[in-house]
Amino acid sequence: MLVSNLAENLIGSEILKIAAQVNAMKAGGAQVSNLTVGDFDPSIFPIPEALQEEIAIAYAAKHTNYPPADGVMALRQSVSAFLKEHLGLSYSADKEIMIAGGSRPLIYSTYLAIVDPGDKIIFPTPSWNNNHYAYLTQANAVMLETKPEHNYMPSAADIAPHVKGAVLLALCSPLNPTGTMFSKQDLEEICDLVIAENKSRKEGEKPLYIMFDQMYWMLTFGDHKHYDPVSLRPELKDYVIYIDGSSKAFAATGVRVGWGFGPESVISKMKPIVGHMGAWAPKAEQVATSVFLQQKEEVATYMSNFKEKVQKSLSALHTGFQHLKNEGFDVDSIEPMGAIYLTVKVNMKGKTTPEGKVLSTASDVNFYLIKEAGMAFVPFSAFGTTEDEFWFRASIGAASLADIEAGIPRLKAALQKLS
Ligand SMILES: Cc1ncc(COP(=O)(O)O)c(C=O)c1O
Structure with missing residues (x-):
């Protein structure tokens, strides 16, 4: 081994790996609502x-x-x-x-x-x-x-x-x-x-x-x-x-x-x-x-504007997921309470894509959604849970409200294509 044991076995950020795939798709001209990184797009959320x-x-x-x-x-x-x-x-x-x-x-x-x-x-x-x-x-x-x-x-x-x-x-x-x-x-x-x-x-x-x-x-x-x-x-x-x-x-x-x-x-x-x-x-x-x-x-002024904007984006996403749930899709979301994240479930385990691939892990589902719905989340397995959890983090800091709203119909269409 050329480096220490510790360095050799250190796992890098799983989130950045997903973000890299999203960025590659964006560079290729695809429309992707990037809900991966826990960061802010300064053009949407500038500092005070x-x-x-x-x-x-x-x-x-x-x-x-x-x-x-x-x-x-x-x-x-x-x-x-x-x-x-x-x-x-x-x-x-x-x-x-x-x-x-x-x-x-x-x-x-x-x-x-x-x-x-x-x-x-x-x-x-x-x-x-x-x-x-x-x-x-x-x-x-x-x-x-x-x-x-x-x-x-x-x-x-x-x-x-x-x-x-x-x-x-x-x-x-x-x-x-x-x-x-x-x-x-x-x-x-x-x-x-x-x-x-x-x-x-x-x-x-x-x-x-x-x-x-x-x-x-x-x-x-x-x-x-x-x-x-x-x-x-x-x-x-x-x-x-x-x-x-x-x-x-x-x-x-x-x-x-x-x-x-x-x-x-x-x-x-x-x-x-x-x-x-x-x-x-x-x-x-x-x-x-x-x-x-x-x-x-x-x-105080900054916080009240910032919070309102964050909350609007989280609510739009939460509402979108609840509509899909009411329409019978096996999806869910937990009411947003704080931070810039929404917990969402997209349980498509065992479903087959139009190309014939069976989705067996949360990562499979995530990459399918990135490609097919142009919507990218982070599976909870990146936060220490097992791959068998079909819950994901959706971060709204790097996406505009319009982006999020446009993503929901794409998500629905992608879910409808699964059999
Ligand atoms: C809960 C929590 N703690 C700490 C940090 C790290 O913050 P910083 O960017 O200041 O290092 C993050 C960043 O995502 C976080 O989510």
Whole structure:
């Protein structure tokens, strides 16, 4: 082998593979509604104008040298105030908050700071990238398969049999890939389970930590309210590491400013890990984000327009699927609650295409739909479930509302061609 075992066996992003096929078709002139990547098309969902202006101002002011490895103080202070104002959470700028180049380095450094090779960790599937971070840290991963009946969210009863000896419970709400969220009661019960487990551990024993990924907490719809562990159970403060940032909240995936916060005991270890990776956020973007977060009116106006637009696209897709379901197709969708995703079912297992190919896996169905309907999703198997799940993630960030609406009749026609 020419490279390490770890590198040799690392699996790249399944989503990007599907996206590559979509892009090739588009380049060939095909009309494809690309509902694959969890990204935004900036011509449809631009970043806030005020943030864009502040970035230009920060570059003009020559904020082009190294930032502090854990983030510029002004941004950590802005984040601290933002968390206090919007979530009622108290985290100190100097010791309990850190900044990184988007939230991925924060997730990876949380894993690295907590998990030793062979340590037991727990996460639900489908979920985003935990399988890869578990692999990278050589964790002993307990993957809990969740169910559509429970909005694909895990419950305390699902987790309870596995908590003994576990060191990390990775949770996310609103959840990528499903766009569903924890109910207050479900999250409270999980918090109580973790509190009880930690009380039972001996002194010096590694506790059970929660990594709580709330990247999409600002994107919630209707009556759906975001809950987080420490707000519900303040005594959990020493055990929860939050993953958060601007990538999704402000459609700023390319700006690369993420923030994490949690107990000093863990955050202080994550800081040098991110520092050694050099995975800090660009300095000008940090300075700009720190100013933007303080511009309450601009933030509020942007969020209300952005959310309305996201919700319209998700609702159009959900309605389209519900119509097809009512017409007798074996399809379904779960009401969108948050994030930019809709959970859809297209159960065409065992059906035969006009070319005579039998569709046996979710990937088969997906590639058939890409080719025949010009509509591309991501099978839940890309998020850790088995290939036998005929549920998919539909992401609306890179498609226009018109695109989505035009895709539904094509989807219907493609389903009608199956026998
Ligand atoms: C739940 C969740 N957490 C974290 C991330 C990573 O965010 P970033 O682009 O800031 O690294 C994503 C991106 O898709 C996500 O969906």
